[in-house]
Amino acid sequence: MQKHRIIVLGAGYTGAGAAGRLARRLRGDDVSLTLVNAEPDFVERVRMHQLAAGQDLRPRPLTEMFAGTGVALRIARVTGVDADRRTVTVTAPHTATEAPAAPAATEATEELEYDTLVYALGSGWNGQDVPGVAEHAHEIASRAGALRLRERLAALGAGEQVLVVGGGLTGVEAATEIAETRPDLSVALAARGGLGDWLSPKAVRHLRAVLDGLGITVYEETDVAAVAADHVTTADGTVLPAAVTVWTTGFAVHPIARATTLELADTGQIVVDDTMRSLSHPDVYVIGDAARATGPGGKPLRMSCASGVPAAWQAADAIAARLTGGKLPKASVRYFNQCVSLGRREGLIQYVTADDRAVRAALTGRFAAVYKELVCKGAAWGVAHPTLGLPTRRRPVVAHRPPRSAQPSGPAPATETSAA
Numbered sequence: 001m002q003k004h005r006i007i008v009l010g011a012g013y014t015g016a017g018a019a020g021r022l023a024r025r026l027r028g029d030d031v032s033l034t035l036v037n038a039e040p041d042f043v044e045r046v047r048m049h050q051l052a053a054g055q056d057l058r059p060r061p062l063t064e065m066f067a068g069t070g071v072a073l074r075i076a077r078v079t080g081v082d083a084d085r086r087t088v089t090v091t092a093p094h095t096a097t098e099a100p101a102a103p104a105a106t107e108a109t110e111e112l113e114y115d116t117l118v119y120a121l122g123s124g125w126n127g128q129d130v131p132g133v134a135e136h137a138h139e140i141a142s143r144a145g146a147l148r149l150r151e152r153l154a155a156l157g158a159g160e161q162v163l164v165v166g167g168g169l170t171g172v173e174a175a176t177e178i179a180e181t182r183p184d185l186s187v188a189l190a191a192r193g194g195l196g197d198w199l200s201p202k203a204v205r206h207l208r209a210v211l212d213g214l215g216i217t218v219y220e221e222t223d224v225a226a227v228a229a230d231h232v233t234t235a236d237g238t239v240l241p242a243a244v245t246v247w248t249t250g251f252a253v254h255p256i257a258r259a260t261t262l263e264l265a266d267t268g269q270i271v272v273d274d275t276m277r278s279l280s281h282p283d284v285y286v287i288g289d290a291a292r293a294t295g296p297g298g299k300p301l302r303m304s305c306a307s308g309v310p311a312a313w314q315a316a317d318a319i320a321a322r323l324t325g326g327k328l329p330k331a332s333v334r335y336f337n338q339c340v341s342l343g344r345r346e347g348l349i350q351y352v353t354a355d356d357r358a359v360r361a362a363l364t365g366r367f368a369a370v371y372k373e374l375v376c377k378g379a380a381w382g383v384a385h386p387t388l389g390l391p392t393r394r395r396p397v398v399a400h401r402p403p404r405s406a407q408p409s410g411p412a413p414a415t416e417t418s419a420a
């Protein structure tokens with residue numbers, strides 16, 4: 001029997017996690033597993049504010065992480081997905097042996113065929129449609145962006161102004177990290193609503209106290225309407241000085257999905273069922289920031305590791321179950337807490353309901369900072385040891401390859417597996 005070809009796009013928190021779990025669930029004799037990623041390292045995206053503030057992160061080469069797992073690694077950029085033909089287009093620099101005469105900058109394009117696709121390309125920064133943002137603002141949603149900001153911050157002199165726009169988790173983490181590392185700078189945070197207005201009263205009090213202690217100016221109910229090289233202008237015409245503007249108003253998915261026939265939400269995310277399978281194309285699974293899945297309380301899952309990682313496990317288990325004729329996973333994703341770093345010495349753990357609403361209880365202070373650090377380390381450890389900590393339950397594949405046309409979604413079609 002020809003091996004069932006599974007391709008995972010993106011080796012971030014969710015893609016790498018899913019690839020490792022699939023390797024643990026399925027037999028290499030039956031399945032070929034390929035993990036495609038643009039960068040050769042796993043990027044700890046939840047630490048990009050630390051990288052921007054000047055801290056050095058531990059390198060995590062994907063080749064080391066996946067050595068001996070049976071997952072074939074492909075360092076290449078995904079440029080397109082044809083979900084009807086079941087192909088992915090990737091480009092990668094020519095190697096010396098492939099194109100001896102080619103200049104270093106040229107790239108080779110290749111089409112990869114799959115039987116099952118796991119789409120986990122994550123997201124980038126949002127808001128580039130606001131005038132001046134694309135030209136003048138910095139982002140920390142990617143490593144390249146965080147490194148650019150790091151260089152810019154290093155060049156700033158004492159007293160110069162840094163304005164972080166966006167009062168969500170990423171903005172709060174960025175402002176506190178920069179202010180703690182560079183007490184000589186004048187750091188400000190602009191939030192569209194009230195500071196931490198989704199948190200419990202105890203958490204908000206703590207947040208205000210920490211920001212105050214770090215000397216961060218907070219502009220609440222402030223909508224930034226335009227960004228220039230040395231200032232921003234708010235919706236009511238106020239000018240705020242900013243030698244550096246850091247834009248953290250949310251994440252936006254990559255445009256690749258928009259160019260496919262996959263069913264999308266208005267956010268550009270691919271719509272999936274509760275096994276993370278595309279509603280329009282049952283041989284495509286989508287996880288992480290790229291997926292529009294309905295979570296607890298009927299709300300879309302938040303773009304986060306907190307929900308993305310368990311959803312990735314769910315997808316891997318569902319793929320393995322459908323291929324081997326096993327039982328589909330029943331567990332649904334739920335939230336427990338929101339873990340926020342406030343520099344290296346302070347933190348905030350806000351406990352939440354299953355559907356992500358703050359309850360009264362919150363942990364604060366040094367203990368919360370240690371807790372958050374352990375959560376980040378645990379997430380990276382889980383990715384760096386993709387096949388450890390999970391019992392091996394490899395069952396033979398019994399799936400037939402469904403035809404190439406899109407199929408209606410719903411329970412696994414009878415033709416997909418021959419019952420074991």
Ligand SMILES: Cc1cc2nc3c(=O)[nH]c(=O)nc-3n(C[C@H](O)[C@H](O)[C@H](O)COP(=O)(O)OP(=O)(O)OC[C@H]3O[C@@H](n4cnc5c(N)ncnc54)[C@H](O)[C@@H]3O)c2cc1C
Nearest residue numbers: 010011012013014038046077078122288289303304305306
């Ligand atoms: C500063 C910061 C702090 C955060 N803090 C938290 C937090 O405390 N808790 C939390 O739950 N979430 C947090 N998040 C959000 C979290 O990082 C994301 O939700 C999470 O990384 C999404 O996982 P993912 O696998 O979907 O995407 P990613 O982790 O972004 O992985 C996507 C992968 O796809 C690769 N890729 C992208 N495009 C291509 C392409 N065209 N070709 C090939 N490869 C490609 C990338 O290189 C990357 O490896 C934070 C985010 C930021 C930026």
